[in-house]
Amino acid sequence: MSTPGLAEDSPTSWGRIGKIIFFTVVSALVIYPVLWVFKMALSPSQGFDSSLNPFPSNPTLANFETVLLGDFFGRALLNSVVVSGATTVLGVFLACTSAYALSRFRFPLRTTAMLSFLVTQMFPGVLMMIPLYLIIDYLGLLDQLLGLVLVYSTTAIPFCVWMLKGYFDTIPRELEEAALMDGATRSMIFWRIMLPLSLPAVAVTALFSFMTAWNEFILAAIFMSKEENYTLPVMLRMMVGQFSSDWGNFAAGAIVVSLPVVVLFFALQKQLVGGLTAGGVKG
Amino acid sequence: MKARLFYFAAGVVFVTLAFLALAHFEARSAAREADELRVETIARAMAFTVIAEREREDEAAQGLTERLALEAGKRSIGLQEILVLEGTKIRAHSDPDKTGQRLNPESMADKRIYDAAQSLKATVRRNIAERERRPELDANPYPERELVRDPLKQTLAISIPAKSDGDMRALVRVVSAERPPPLTFPVTVLIIGLLALGLAGLLAWKLEGLTLHLAASAVILGVLVLQAQALLGWRDGLRHEHAAYLATTTAELAQAGALAAPTTAPERARLFHELGLYEVRSATVSTATAAPHLDFTANGFTTSIGTQAFEAASAQDRHDLLQVSLFFAFLALILTNLGLAGQLTRGAKALHEHRSAYAYLAPAMIGMMVLVFVPVVFGIALGFMDRDYNVWGFAGLRNYLQILSDFRVSEPTNFYFTLVVTVMWTFSNVSLHVGIGLFFALLLNDPMLKARGVFRVLLILPWAIPNYITALIWKGMFHKQFGAINFLLEALGLEPVAWFQSFWPAFFTNLSTNVWLGFPFMMVVSLGALQSIPGDLYEAAIVDGASRWQRFRRITLPLLMPALVPAVIMGTVWTFNMFNIIYLVSGGAPDGATDILITEAFRWAFERDRYGYAAAYSTIIFVILLIFTLITNRITGTTKGAFE
Known part of the structure; x- marks a missing residue:
């Protein structure tokens, strides 16, 4: 458990590095669905892409165009x-x-x-x-x-x-x-x-x-x-x-x-x- | 205090009784109108058939169908559409442009009539074999229009084969007008009732003692009678034009001698028998009186068409309304004399004294009154009513008994089953929200942590996204074939899961979606509270040799509580009524098992068409939440400070 106001250990202590790693993993998990949506929006196909990679392979703005001009x-x-x-x-x-x-x-x-x-x-x-x-x-x-x-x-x-x-x-x-x-x-x-x-x-x-x-x-x-x-x-x-x-x-x-x-x-x-x-x- | 409570209770009883009585009255007359309309449509169809056949034989009746159809089209009352078809030629139509035209099966609008003509051919063929002609009933006469979902507003089309030059090759088709909506909200009644109370209040301010009671009672009585008259006028207005049209056509009918000609009962019976309308018992046209009318019995309902019938219905309404208003007036009289007037005096004085406060409050209150309180009272009242064969009636506690006394708890649509699912859903969500949120907040509450702001923003993101979008995204992610979750499982060498085919996986999809979008709120609340805890408390604790756990248990947790408890109560109410996630993610799959109370109530109302039942269901949800809030409020005193 962390307590505020106690600054005896430095920003690079093991505990803090552990926390940063933890939050990096957690944040990645939390924003994964959001990235997934961006990927779908930027992909040329209308269906799902069958890979876990959250970044689109060949991004295009075609979907935005279709939707906004629809x-x-x-x-x-x-x-x-x-x-x-x-x-x-x-x-x-x-x-x-x-x-x-x-x-x-x-x-x-x-x-x-x-x-x-x-x-x-x-x-x-x-x-x-x-x-x-x-x-x-x-x-x-x-x-x-x-x-x-x-x-x-x-x-x-x-x-x-x-x-x-x-x-x-x-x-x-x-x-x-x-x-x-x-x-x-x-x-x-x-x-x-x-x-x-x-x-x-x-x-x-x-x-x-x-x-x-x-x-x-x-x-x-x-x-x-x-x-x-x-x-x-x-x-x-x-x-x-x-x-x-x-x-x-x-x-x-x-x-x-x-x-x-x-x-x-x-x-x-x-x-x-x-x-x-x-x-x-x-x- | 006791007296006040009594007045309050009496007021509530009065308003409720008044409302129920009116609702009952309305339901009954709506039911009668629906019956009338049905029988009337049959009568019209028959009359037109007879006229259409006479037209060819009787010189005096030439062009009568055309004239009557046009008349009906002009007023568009009683009937929506009238069509006399001969072969493919339209002999008469309520739309003047169509009269005399030939059917064009290519055109969308004519296609329907063409289909009807085709169906007529089949009917005639079938009926010739039986040596009879039978009318065709069609509950959905306009397939190209969007189907009216409310069965009360659906129209009825009747097609009757008719003879033309001795051959059965004509078709008479009439489409009834939309049935009047059954639950017209008596706003007039409400306004006039409020007016009565206001007047009585004004009066009570000036007078005292017995005079006061009598005067106030007289005002209330008078206004209630006026109110009855207003309601009546409104109904009469609706009927008047209808009746005027009916009277005209009835006179035409009588003149044509179509129905009046067969004067003897056996002859009439033969005529109707020939028309194949077995249910019709009698139909008489009378031209003897000043107001011609047509008495008609079919399907067990008797109706009377014409101005005389209208007078009779009006008189009946007036009689009923008089009774209702006398009843209210009597109630009001008792209540006034019980001291309501005194209350009103005080009310009026307070209103005057604090007029600027009320002026500031009024705009919002009026809006809330019309669009929040009235719907709620209306909704609660609806819970005591039910619809039986499209007719609303007072159901007493039947809906509640049906909901609460059904103990087939293994059925997914059972109330107790859903209640258990809801409690499970709420409890698991709120504990995960608080657990995860608090854990992250404790870790993040470290000023020396690098990139703290970035993590905070990333972790709040799910809260900022509109929740219906989140729900639709997660539903996609749980898709069996294309969803990201199953890709992940496959990448890990596991079997893909059909998420929405059994209870626990489906429950899990809802839960994970809601946890994803719900924990940031608890995290932010906890973080805010943590930051407001003074650091010297911890320093003092360390000096005293308290362990980390002791510091958390004795300092952090108690100081978190004031912020966390209201958040938890709020979160519980939110989750309990979290419609969007359940409805959009699992959609209750499989077979409504993962539905919670609120989505179940929605299904009863909009998918199973049981408004009364759904209203009772919702009222139960409301009571559960109210009790929950009252209890937690009493224990924690959350809102105490806010009232100061």
Whole structure:
């Protein structure tokens, strides 16, 4: 077992060399599937390559070309960008306002409201699919991107509210009291003081809302019946369906789809982890 | 406190009862509508057959089919399509462009009609042998359209051979309109109910004592009656146009004398017998009253077509709704007098006092109300209902009993079997996540370790990739012939494994996928917690002569707990409901054995079409998780701080 803060042995001690070897092997194992996907994406064939070598023998960008220039992928990409973007904006706005209320005001039913946000995280999604389908149908939003945006932003709200509320709590009230003294209104305080000060938390909330929308495929598959309304996950799932297996195209698509989230994730992961553990809620 | 609890319970009972009563009412009228539509379609088909035959013999009836078909096409109500075919020539069609045309078997749209005509020939040939004509029923009249999966929305096509110039060479084909969706969500009811509560609250704020109770009760009663009227108006609106069309065609029918002509019962019986519709008991057209109507009995259902019938159905609905609303009003009256008004007074005052807080909370709450809470309540209510031959009905606890009292535990679809698999799945995943994550974190938590940042990034990568992509990749890697895992086994000189053909290998594929994508979270959480442990604690421990194990046991572990416990609880809930991995990797193979509760519930809903059962199933999952969270919360007090 290693203990921090004890620097009596040097960076080149046997223990450390052992650790480096261990982690090199483990990392190689962990990223092997990722390399495998890159290999499939860069290989000219659509099937599997029957060798364990994770590097492609004659790399080509043909698969990326096929996928990106394909009939529906561009459309699906656009749909996903629109849905995820709108979900992020709407979700962040809704979460910020209610988190502010929960953090700064004391009012009847406050605890109930917070608990209700928490409890919704335990509802199995399947329980809500049929009613959601009927409600979206009733609202005339079936097969429309707006329907997905509304559903995604509300499913992202509870986590975002808890995480933002935790962050708002750490901002000293004195700031607001001073602003109130100077004649600022509540909404000025909210827009000019709270939001700028909580930008890191807002960024995480945005990332979370974005990822919720970007990665969801069941509701998208149920709500959308026209091919031109498919989002990326539905599109990707179709590529390796029961009757087709364009693994090369799938791999290229998977990389295109994963890249933005992976980049965003690494940019914001420290805050994300902080938020996850601070809120103590499911994401 | 006690009183509050009582009001709360009473409120819940009230809302639940109201909802169930409405759902029951809705289900019943939907069932009736479905029956009506079916019988009506048969009646229409028969009527058109009779008219089509009369047309050739009776001067007065010339062009009647064409006119009626066009009328039906214009309104597109009651029937979707009407076709009278003679040979390959379309004599009448609800689409004016098609009337008078010949069938073109090359065209996609005509192909279907052509097929029907071919099928008619076969029917006629068969029926001639039997000296009868029988209608053909087709539940999927538009094969080129995507098949409607919901059996409640499926249409019904009836084709009846008809005589033309003495020969049986015409065909009358009608396609029923889509049946009305049975579970229309009574949003009006909800809105008006909320309005009633709001009004009562406002009133209660101004008044006191007996006046208050009476006034509040009166408001609630009034609004509930209005609510009933609104619901009724909505239904009436739906029916009105339908009825208007029916009345027109019925009048035409009566005028043509098609059905009215055979006045005696034996004659009518002979006519219907000739049509081969044995199930039809009677059909009478009455033109005596101002509203012509057609009474019709078939398949044991009686229906009445025409405005008079519409009036009768309306009156029936009004009567039922009045009863329902009186019942609610009575309940509301009792509740108000029990002190609900007092609660509302306080509520209204609080609402006014804290209006800015509620204003900030409102947008999110409204969204959550419509798209989270309502679906959940609706879903839970659905668990107490079931569909029998496409008709929703109240099932009480039947779904729950079916799920929980089935002890054939060796069946993969059995609840207890799935529960055991789920618990096994959750436990093995969470312990591996924590074990691996913590182990890596302890090794990585060494500032002197070279390339620490690189390893950290590489090891977090699985978490960053969308999990459905991970699942699809791993499914590919476990492919029997082309998967990387079997290549590895072969390279090591082992036999390749058919991963998805038996339970343990399939379980292992799910497990390894989920462990791969799940351990980084625990690792990052542990690493964060480890870094916040002050180093002097360890130095002091070393001075006191504590061994490495003692330092881990007494310092590291206790200080890790506050961060790790919530993460473990969260991880448990996540894994318990980890739909994507199971659904996409093993897909429940073999035979649903590796399904966990959540995927099983999904299958009941969307593959076995038992929504009510699936809803009850999901409610049980919810209760299990709720109990789990409450217990762990009580033990660890995880969320205590967060409420301050």
